[in-house]
Amino acid sequence: MDWTPWTDWTAAPDAWLGRLVLQRGLALVYLVAFLCAVREFRVLAGERGLTPAPAFLRAVDFRRAPSLFHWRYSDRLLAGTAWLGAALAAAVAAGAADALPLAASMALWAALWALYLSIVNIGQTWYAFGWESLLLEAGFLAVFLGNDSVAPPSVGLLLVVWLVFRVELGAGLIKWRGDRCWRRLTCLYHHHETQPMPGPLSWFFHRLPGPLHRAEAAANHVAQMIVPFGLLLPQPVATWCALVVIVTQLWLVASGNFAWLNWLTMILALAAVDGALAARHLPLLPDPPPHQPAAPAWFTALLLAAAALVAFLSHRPVRNLLSPRQQMNRTYDPLHLVNSYGAFGTVTRQRHEIVLEGTDDPDPQAPPERWRAYEFHGKPGDPGRLPRQFAPFHLRLDWQMWFAALTPRTPRPWLRTLVTRLLAGDPATLRLLRVNPFPDHPPTWIRARLYRYRFTTLAELRATHTWWHRTDLGDHLPPRPHDG
Template identity: 65%
Template sequence: MDWFTESDVWLGRLVFQRMLAVLYLVAFVAAARQFRALMGERGMTPVPDFLRRAPFRKAPSVFHWRYSDRFFALWSWAGALLAAAMAAGAADAVPLGVAMAMWAVLWAMYLSIVNVGQTWYSFGWESLLLETGFLAVFLGNDDTGPPVLVMWLLRWLLFRVEFGAGLIKMRGDRCWRDLTCLYYHHETQPMPGPLSWFFHRLPKPLHRVETAANHFAQLVLPVLLFTPQPVATWAALGIAVTQLWLVLSGNFAWLNWLTVALALSAVDVSWLTGTPASAAAAPPVWFAVPTVAVTAFVAYRSYRPVRNLLSRQQLMNTSFDPLHLVNSYGAFGSVTRVRREIVIEGTDSAVATPDTVWREYEFRGKPGGVRRLPRQFAPYHLRLDWLMWFAALSPGYARSWFGPFVERLLENDPDTLRLLRHNPFPDAPPALVRARLFQYRFTTWRELRETGAWWHRTELRDFLPPTKAVPRGTR
């Protein structure tokens, strides 16, 4: 069984496992803190309503057996506690079989949340976390060396993430081919970060260099992951560096950090230190057999992702089964040129007139007040803020949840208000709520010096006319 383990990537496995556990922790904490308003029993898209429509075979989840807000909260916090233990090294302090069971439990617990998450959990990084977490079950612990087959499966996953993103760009918006997409992207991305204004204000030739470097990182470096060392290690480190650049320039939940973790798993420490790794412990047969079986399973299930990569109608961030095991990835095939934002306001006045004073609700992450510098939240995921960006692109994205969201603002629902940065009606609910659509752009250097504003905004039209609360018994 000498072929089964790859001692030179022991450090890559260690770093990968710790990072994955931390990202699981972030995901479970985000679920625990946000679910009541989004999909709790009185949420905008309640889980009980969804479960009545979705059979177990299409959305396997423990919540088919039982759902209550208290049970969901306990489930999420238990997942966070287990993830924290794994991040602290618990899996290396127990026998191999127990460690595998711990990783499997983390995967199953998060799968149960994703499969009832509806639109709030429709992002590609949910599937990426689940697929990565499934492979982690078969990575072993200190009782055995890193299994070479699973380490290669992690590279194969990293390849699909990066190469899929590269292909969908080259097949998509023309600005990726003429190297101009980053003239707009830093300004129009879903949730800018504190440095996004500065990235946007870089000279245009540097934006073209950024775009070209992105193509190299997503179309060339992934192929080099499968070449001999040390080329594969340098390719992996190059991917990690480009992902950290994305971390600095925006907020993409845990997508970039998980991609960094996958890249570091491919780093061969012996090429970096010049010291060969010590021989790994021989794996037990009961561990080797399922690991080989899982490798064969992933190879078989890779048919549809590969076909998607080769297709001219490439799909973005697609899962082909309800377990999210072997998926397709890719994002930003098109780049919006103009940023639109929905601004939500309320008033104490029972009737809206031209003289009505409206007060604005502030969100935690999405742009609102023009003098507020965007903040860094990633790897934490602000789900409502992200969906607000999609709603500004098209009302169709908000059909299932925007009306219930406004209803809860009209009730001063405490769970919903906890998702916001500022509630302008702390003492009593507003009488009316409205939503207006604005065009936002980053200010220039001169505008920033003169006004202190990071954004300039222009009203476009109403998104929702003034709306008052409807008694629940009449709905």
Template identity: 75%
Template sequence: MDWIAAPDYWLSRLVVQRGLALIYLLAFLSAIREFPVLAGERGLTPAPRFLRAVPFRHAPSLFRLRYSDRLLLATAWLGAALSAALLAGLGDLVPLWASMALWAVPWLLYLSIVNIGQVWYAFGWESLLLEAGFLAIFLGNDDSAPPTAGRYLLIWLVFRLELGAGLIKWRGDPCWRQLTCLYHHHETQPMPGPLSWYFHHLPRPLHRVEAAANHVAQLLVPFCLFLPQPAASWAAAVVIVTQLWLVASGNFAWLNWLTMILAVAAVDGALAARWLPFLPDPPPHQPDPPVWFTAVLWTVVALVAVLSLRPARNLLSPAQQMNRSYDSLHLVNTYGAFGSVTRVRHEVVLEGTADHELSADTRWLPYEFHGKPGDVRRLPRQFAPFHLRLDWLMWFEALRPYSPSPWLRSLTHRLLTDDRRTLRLLRVNPFPDTPPTHVRARLYRYRFTTRHERHTTHAWWHRTPLGDHLPPQPRP
């Protein structure tokens, strides 16, 4: 094995870099859409207040110099423009040092956003994007062959991502070891997709096969990513197929898509290229990376090795934590998902009324979200890899019944005052002309309808009211 360069992986690098640029683009567009409303100057959890309360070392960000919504939007639009340029191939049209700088800028910009995003950016795939984005700085461009060490840094990331997700399941909820978690998961997952109803109604023996296959894919296959070819390519294929299954069954922002993109680093690009007739034959000649680049890369390898000690120790720990960053730059993190699976789905539904006096006959009209379940007759939509942060936080809100978060109270206030920026994040505003006199948060028990119920009612969901999560709030 050539520990300097891996010319056969030119296609793998191309796919990883273009795919990562696309995810960056979606992430910046999501920030443009939601950040000012969620964490802006007058957001639900204002970033300026957070910046005053948290020291720099815990949340380094360019916005330490100054925060305003205009600066945030300018930063996000700049990141989106650079991401689009990298997606179009700009990184391969400039010298190697300039390509590294181009990849470093979106990483720094997105880090600055994530570190002040608070609860809205506390998802594992935010750290995953930042860690992958940092490693992408050192993958080189068409001026040189793909660096072997850079490729293995990506494989190490995929290994920790998949193994962490497998171990947290095996150690966590007993239903994973009993192979019964998927009796519930497709129904209770944060944001079901258009096929989730059908996945939920698969025969129970097939659900057990799903769970067993997940254990194989996440506990055994990750070790095969380090094997010689073609075994590593087959292991990457298993990871990709598993992630495609998750894409089909739910909405997990860009987690599954980015995992697939990163897994391509283990694929033998030369072998794949021979099956794709539109690619150049012979492949483009790329010289070994320059000495200075190799020296920088091995310095990064040493840094990642040191920073990997705590995440690796966490993987081996019976008290394993998931989705934690051990450094404020999110350079090397620990990952995991669904260490426990909820058996019952609760939903918080925001409702308003135009009545000035409340009574048992008061008519309440619901606000509808884009992604979270609401209208029982509406088929869940596919939004991933785009991230709907407000919809996701509404799922977490339902996990704490009758104990409303401060940000939910702020959200109801925005609805009562007819805040147009906030209303643009919703799918349906039942009060388009005059704001409601009262808004409440109602807690419901949701479940997928049975096949018979679906046939007779044409509804995807059945829901049962449980009470007020937040009692009626009057218009100020």
């Protein structure tokens, strides 16, 4: 059994392929993340956003939320930062980092990390997702993976594997310790229907027979609580375990929309893949670089310093993994360097949806047929519309609408502001929605209605041609007038 790359901590020449795909894939995820900021940030957290960043910046200091925007914030500067990050990410994905000297390549990765950190740290609730920290932690580690001018460093790859280990094991343990339906293997009776943003295949996953749901849950436990330890074992075990991680993540991609979480986890798992083994079994791969010398001493020193920092900062995530009161998606430092991860420690049994509806009728007690719904791109609305696939793109407003529905009798402050923007007919806000039912002028009244959603049965689907059945539960926000 081959113990490389872990026993040769200086360089892993056969890992060139894994590093190549890992870095190019990570750059593509950065590209998606920056484009999401271009599309959404102004409306969500801009100067007139639902939770304005300038007010947040006045309330926190640089040490609590390091960001370039502490020196100055404007929507134009934010857009410029996001477009710059997108351009740099696209360049790296196209191979720019490998064409530069080693020091310049490291600076390029560090710039991506710093630019996105500056956005995340002022994004407030809209950027409080575990995959934001995962992208930042992965971006920090990418600084120390080198480029084509040096052989892939084993220590750098091992740091990435350590990240994947924590992502997978954290997700597995939080389920096992959390909702007892995971231990009973029954959570997937509900999860595909109640997950934040179902995909086009979620209805079909939900309608799988009960025994298959139980097998699905059991396989998830194996993949997330046993297989991660194999990532740290010698080759070829590490490679086969990485493939299990990738297949598991592809299953999650098929069953729902989780932004770039699954895609990024698959990309990072490539750090454990034996490049030579992959080259022997996969056709049409590029030829390895002709010469990859050992890294210079200064690079090795920086790499070992980064490894020591990660080792030191790992004590809190490890304690969290071992704790019976494990927390999900916890960040321990404002730089998001070493974090805790996890998802769905609790599975909701019923799906509530908040539907924003407007009317031109002067009477707020107008009959239901006089109210028209604003439709979102990702969250369920029209019962006859099949859910779409948006991941790895992140629809933050749609996700937060799901969280808002978890407290059906306690409206979020930002939701009231969203209604105000819609009553004013704000063009930027309306661009985040799929359907504006009042294209010529704002409505007279807007309300937020609460509905109970469930997937239709096969018989109902055939009879009604709708994917969802919904029940009206009353107002989440009572009607507000145009001049309110």
